[in-house]
Amino acid sequence: MFGRNKSEMVTPERALPGRTEAWFNLADKHVVLDAPVVTDEVPDGFEVAVFGLGCFWGAEEIYWQKDGVWSTSVGYAGGSTPHPSYEEVCSGMTGHTEAVRVVFDPDVISYADLVKTFFEVHDPTQGMRQGNDVGTQYRSALYTLSEAQRETAIELSKKYGEELERRGLGSVTTEVRPAPTYYYAEDVHQQYLAKNPFGYRCHANTGVKFPA
Numbered sequence: 001m002f003g004r005n006k007s008e009m010v011t012p013e014r015a016l017p018g019r020t021e022a023w024f025n026l027a028d029k030h031v032v033l034d035a036p037v038v039t040d041e042v043p044d045g046f047e048v049a050v051f052g053l054g055c056f057w058g059a060e061e062i063y064w065q066k067d068g069v070w071s072t073s074v075g076y077a078g079g080s081t082p083h084p085s086y087e088e089v090c091s092g093m094t095g096h097t098e099a100v101r102v103v104f105d106p107d108v109i110s111y112a113d114l115v116k117t118f119f120e121v122h123d124p125t126q127g128m129r130q131g132n133d134v135g136t137q138y139r140s141a142l143y144t145l146s147e148a149q150r151e152t153a154i155e156l157s158k159k160y161g162e163e164l165e166r167r168g169l170g171s172v173t174t175e176v177r178p179a180p181t182y183y184y185a186e187d188v189h190q191q192y193l194a195k196n197p198f199g200y201r202c203h204a205n206t207g208v209k210f211p212a
Helices: 056-064 086-090 111-121 147-166
Strands: 047-053 069-077 097-104 140-144 175-178
Touching (some): 056 069, 056 097, 056 111, 097 111, 111 147, 140 147, 147 175
Parallel strands (some): 140 175
Antiparallel strands (some): 069 097
């Protein structure tokens, strides 16, 4: 299992079987924000966005600092294995990418602004990796929860991709599709960099700001 090419997506037939239900508990409160970690129910008028942009520790930290973001969490999405563990996801045998789930107030920050941040803080041209982190769990992904989000994600992916190609920096490989089931990661990974301020951050970005 651990000798396979982690840059190749595992087929659903070969994916690990996983579990029928969550197998660990999560803290009630977000370490940084005055909000719950598990946000299956969100305040009226708020929206949810799900992003994959490399190691989820640093990705979550970026988003919890944004005005208008009510809560964040990290988890796994886009694969076949139900209720996976971190080690299973890192094996490349689940098909999941590391993801951050963002609950936000659209009256303060728009989904489009969150997507622009997404493109600016990682490198969406690298395929199944981010910097030195190699594997399908590090792929770039925009998982949309509405038709409006889908249209915005596609439009902004195209616009940023055109800017990167104009500069000779490659093509966008970001996966854009309706949000699959999101599985919360273990409690040790939630708000990891608030608990471990000197922990690992991977932001292999292109250095290109989103075009006006």
